[in-house]
Amino acid sequence: MIEFSLWDIFSNLLLAARWTVALSLVAFIGGGLIGLTLLVLRLTGKPVLVRSINTYTQIFQGTPLLMQLFLLYFGIGLLGIDTSAWVSASIALTLYTSAYLAEIWRGCVESIPRGQWEASKSLAMSFGQLLTHVILPQALKIAVPPTVGFLVQVVKGTALASVVGFVELTKAGGMIANVTFAPLLVYSCVALVYFALCFPISLYARFLERKLHVARR
Amino acid sequence: MPILEQWPALLKGAALTVGLTAAATFIGTLLAVSCAWSRVYGPLLFRWVAGAYVEAIRNTPFIIQLFFLFFGLPAAGVKLSPLTASVIAMVVNLGAYAAEIIRAGIEATPRGQIEAAQSLAMNHAQIFLRVILPPALKKVWPALVSQVTIVMLGSAVCGQISTEELSFATNLIQSRNFRAFEAYIIGTAMYLVLAIALRHFLTWFGRRFLFGR
Numbered sequence: 001m002i003e004f005s006l007w008d009i010f011s012n013l014l015l016a017a018r019w020t021v022a023l024s025l026v027a028f029i030g031g032g033l034i035g036l037t038l039l040v041l042r043l044t045g046k047p048v049l050v051r052s053i054n055t056y057t058q059i060f061q062g063t064p065l066l067m068q069l070f071l072l073y074f075g076i077g078l079l080g081i082d083t084s085a086w087v088s089a090s091i092a093l094t095l096y097t098s099a100y101l102a103e104i105w106r107g108c109v110e111s112i113p114r115g116q117w118e119a120s121k122s123l124a125m126s127f128g129q130l131l132t133h134v135i136l137p138q139a140l141k142i143a144v145p146p147t148v149g150f151l152v153q154v155v156k157g158t159a160l161a162s163v164v165g166f167v168e169l170t171k172a173g174g175m176i177a178n179v180t181f182a183p184l185l186v187y188s189c190v191a192l193v194y195f196a197l198c199f200p201i202s203l204y205a206r207f208l209e210r211k212l213h214v215a216r217r
Numbered sequence: 218m219p220i221l222e223q224w225p226a227l228l229k230g231a232a233l234t235v236g237l238t239a240a241a242t243f244i245g246t247l248l249a250v251s252c253a254w255s256r257v258y259g260p261l262l263f264r265w266v267a268g269a270y271v272e273a274i275r276n277t278p279f280i281i282q283l284f285f286l287f288f289g290l291p292a293a294g295v296k297l298s299p300l301t302a303s304v305i306a307m308v309v310n311l312g313a314y315a316a317e318i319i320r321a322g323i324e325a326t327p328r329g330q331i332e333a334a335q336s337l338a339m340n341h342a343q344i345f346l347r348v349i350l351p352p353a354l355k356k357v358w359p360a361l362v363s364q365v366t367i368v369m370l371g372s373a374v375c376g377q378i379s380t381e382e383l384s385f386a387t388n389l390i391q392s393r394n395f396r397a398f399e400a401y402i403i404g405t406a407m408y409l410v411l412a413i414a415l416r417h418f419l420t421w422f423g424r425r426f427l428f429g430r
Binding site: 058059062063064065066067068070071074075078152156157159160162163170173174177182183184185186187188190191194195198199202 | 272273275276277278279280281282284285288289290291292293366370371372373374376377384387391397398401402404405408409412413
């Protein structure tokens, strides 16, 4: 039997944490792009688009991420495409992130005074100009703190990818716990690594929020 | 439909999900209120402990908290049944998030109201329970309702330690008839219905029983 030192456990967890970070980044960037597209489509105000995007966000915010992961994992396979856990987990987390970000950003855009829209329209700006020159730059400033805060949710969400067999921090922790027979120690280390990933982001989000409030006061 | 034939299992699972959520909401809110009190009015040590607890829970995934309780603690001599571990994990999780929400409500209490209560010779407990807490809860109720919904959806993870709730029932059905996608579609739809129903129920409950009109 091989003996595992604390450093063995920790270094293996850190190696697995790279996948947690990679999955978080993929989900966050992909989700951001889709979320932005959804936001713009929603802002066009076409009833069909608004209603379908509302349904989309309601579905992703009203069902467990775990079930979304399972659905995509088995659903993509059903289409005859051979998927890996990595692909289906990235897609599920990307869609999940996009629904939340679209909703967060919608709130930010709606906090821009109505008069700004009217003023831009009265200057004969097109919809694209109105968004890129007037609305989005202002909304961006308010949107940064909650978006950074949501990144913490994404990192924590990646832990669920372990249930479809994607070897990231949680899955690696489970495997190491099984071979070392030291689940208490291993899961404490796993929690510590997640904390080390998330806490700085939380603090940064809080700092940004405070800065924004000072600036607006 | 091979899945819908299994409706008793699905219904039983959904009932346990609702039960878990109800227990977690009740105990979790009590925990959250005491934590929020500690962080705003408590002595320094309380403030520190409550702060550490809230940060530790908010910055680690629920599934790790659950695994720590269920797989980790037996090594330290504390054996929990899946059901107990699930309830504790959900309570601890909701407690931390709700503490922050309720704290925001408490901190928004106008100074004058506390002074008015003091001038009526109310003691600290009376002021907190009758003057500060009720309007604070009313103010943050919508945020609390969403948090409870999030915890209910999060409870799907409890199936991973063989708590027989809705996601576990779904998993069991698909492992018997290999119709994974159909089973998960139905399970997911049931979660969606539960989430919408829970939100409406809690909003109604708050208005009807907690805050009057």
